[in-house]
Amino acid sequence: MTRITAPKGVGSMSRPTGKKWLAYLKSHWLLYAMLIPGIVYIIFFKYIPMYGVTIAFRNYNGIGDISSAPWVGWANFARLFSTRAFKRALTNNIVISVEKLIFGFPSPIILALIIDSIRRKRIKKVVQTAVILPNLISWVVLYGVLYAILSPSTGVVKALLEAFGYQGTIPNLLAQKSSFRALIVISHIWQASGTATVVYLAAIMGVDQELYDAAAIDGAGYWRQLWHVTLSGIRTTVATLFVIRVGDLMFAGFDQIFAISNDAVITVCDIIDTYVYRIGLTQRSFSLATAAGLFQSATGLVLVLITNRIAKKMDPDSGLF
Amino acid sequence: MGIVNPKHKTIGDRLTNVFLGCCVIFIIIVCIYPFWHVIMYSLSDSRAAMSGGVFLLPRSFTLDSYSMLMSTQRIFNAMWNSIKKTLVGTSLAMVVTVLTAYPLSRGDLKGRRFFLLMIYFTMLFSSGIIPTYIQIKNLGLLDTFWVYVFPGAMSAYNMFVLRNFFATIPDSLSESATLDEANPLQILTRIVLPLSKAALATIALYYVNSFWNSYMDGVLYVTSTRLELLQVYVRMLISLTGSLAAVGEVGDLSGRGVITEDSIKMTVIAISVIPVILFYLFLQKYFQKGVTVGAVKG
Structure with a gap:
């Protein structure tokens, strides 16, 4: 952990290297000592499991040491891509996360623009507070809230429809295949938009006020100022958040889907994570599940690197690194 | 506007x-x-x-x-487990995060880049559910209280946020303290932390929120009712569909x-x-x- 290279420019130049090294260590050893808990944590909970991904290339039955399990190469991946369940999970995963990206990515931008246009400070504060609220609550609990709103017997939606004179039966949206993905996407937007909205609001506050004045003098109304000043002023933030979202494309929302899915809709919402959970921890096919997980992480990593590169090319200030 | x-x-x-x-x-x-x-x-x-x-x-x-x-005793037990998880988890995570973020915010630390990259990579690539499960099993954490806190002992994201904040504190402040023979730990507790109260509060809130709301650990790693989390209990109750017989269990x-x-x-x-x-x-x-x-x- 404290493996360090010989420091340059520390201590007096005339001293021998060994002494400089000692002097550096004497004044800095405590800093390295402070790093120990964090680095030990990273090694034990992040890097050792990374060695564990080799299970994907072995035939591991869950008993005994990983490294003693026989090496089978790409066989698990071949098997994985031949199973219908995994192909279904992969398709659902991509469809759900692309839908979340298309419909979910613009919504915090729109929310931020609406909130920004409020002139009464108190209302602005209320709305700003309200949009984050769903983000603070566990998906398990949010599922219960959705149930309260959508329940076909006692829900709010039913009451509202009846108030408008609707007489027919109301489908159980929580268990109906045809609309379940829409429910996933909409509830995701509801839950997740708040935090990004606050980020965009901060970015909008950073836009130079003089630009608005200049645009107003040129006769630009609300919508044209919105397009030419506000949106163009926050494009770096938009690009950065976009990179983050695209990097997450392989992760379609385990917490959410695990909490709100049920057997009636499993065919349209089984994603890679729920698939890995089911075949790995319930059916104990460790190697196959690990292969699915590794495929997911590796693709995710590639996606981050590619989108970061593209974003950097388009706008050097954006991107993650 | x-x-x-x-x-x-x-x-x-x-x-x-x-x-x-x-x-x-x-x-x-x-x-x-x-x-x-x-x-x-x-x-x-x-x-x-x-x-x-x-x-x-x-x-x-x-x-x-x-x-x-x-x-029923069960809801109090579940609530207490969630509160304990949140308090112990947040305290541990704050200590680990601060201790990691401070040295990495110091420009004079040799090997800083190596450690930063090592931590940053964990944000880009995760090993997945199964390898993590096996590691937690090997560490003997399954069905113990500690499985709620150790695996979340530091969020790399929060660590970077805090490190960036520490880096904005002018070096001159800590340099003057070094002249008075203060060691890095004393500089951290006497100078850096008092200047970072708002950032620390923010990060603590984020930890509280994530420890309180996460429930997958309660599903994946814990089977005993004694260690049940509030969220897991809520999940059980909400998914019940057998009218009053089920309520009787409540x-x-x-x-x-x-x-x-x-x-x-x-x-x-x-x-x-x-x-x-x-x-x-x-x-x-x-x-x-x-x-x-x-x-x-x-």
Whole structure:
């Protein structure tokens, strides 16, 4: 952990290297000592499991040491891509996360623009507070809230429809295949938009006020100022958040889907994570599940690197690194 | 702010204002009403609430479902586990995060880049559910309380946010302390931390929120009821579908009026939502600040 290279420019130049090294260590050893808990944590909970991904290339039955399990190469991946369940999970995963990206990515931008246009400070504060609220609550609990709103017997939606004179039966949206993905996407937007909205609001506050004045003098109304000043002023933030979202494309929302899915809709919402959970921890096919997980992480990593590169090319200030 | 000049309002401007006003009302209703609904339902008499619909206030106010839910030991046990997880987890995570972020914020630390990359890589690539599960099993953490806190002992994201904040504290402050023969730990506790109270509060809130809300650890790594988390208990109750027989498992039915399954569900949701809402309303300025702090890349 404290493996360090010989420091340059520390201590007096005339001293021998060994002494400089000692002097550096004497004044800095405590800093390295402070790093120990964090680095030990990273090694034990992040890097050792990374060695564990080799299970994907072995035939591991869950008993005994990983490294003693026989090496089978790409066989698990071949098997994985031949199973219908995994192909279904992969398709659902991509469809759900692309839908979340298309419909979910613009919504915090729109929310931020609406909130920004409020002139009464108190209302602005209320709305700003309200949009984050769903983000603070566990998906398990949010599922219960959705149930309260959508329940076909006692829900709010039913009451509202009846108030408008609707007489027919109301489908159980929580268990109906045809609309379940829409429910996933909409509830995701509801839950997740708040935090990004606050980020965009901060970015909008950073836009130079003089630009608005200049645009107003040129006769630009609300919508044209919105397009030419506000949106163009926050494009770096938009690009950065976009990179983050695209990097997450392989992760379609385990917490959410695990909490709100049920057997009636499993065919349209089984994603890679729920698939890995089911075949790995319930059916104990460790190697196959690990292969699915590794495929997911590796693709995710590639996606981050590619989108970061593209974003950097388009706008050097954006991107993650 | 791109707002319409109030002196010369055209019809288009007025329409824009009406449209924006409607959007604002819609946003407030969508974000607040669902939680309000659940709380009001939980405070209503089961029979009066049965017809459903919109709840602006409780219908024939009663705390029956609360007293029924509270008549079992299980909910208190679950709540206590969640509170303990949040308190111990946040304390541990704060110590580890601060101790890691401070040295890495110092420009004079050799090997800093190596450690930063090592931590950054964990944000880009995760090993997945199964390898993590096997490691936790090998460490002997399955079905222990510690499985709730150790795997979340440091969030790389929070560490980077804090490190970037520490890096903005002028070096001159810590240099003057070094001349007085203070060691790095003393500089951290006497100079750096007192200057970082707002950032620390923000990060602590984020940890509290994630420890309180995460439930997958309770599903994946824990089987004993003794260690059950509130969220896992809520999940069990909400997914129950066997009318009163199931409710019987929840608590003592005798000597009370009719209490429907829906009332019990709404009550357990309300019990887990109300503390979070109160907590948030008191400390929301840190939440808002935190989101913005995190957005600054570095």
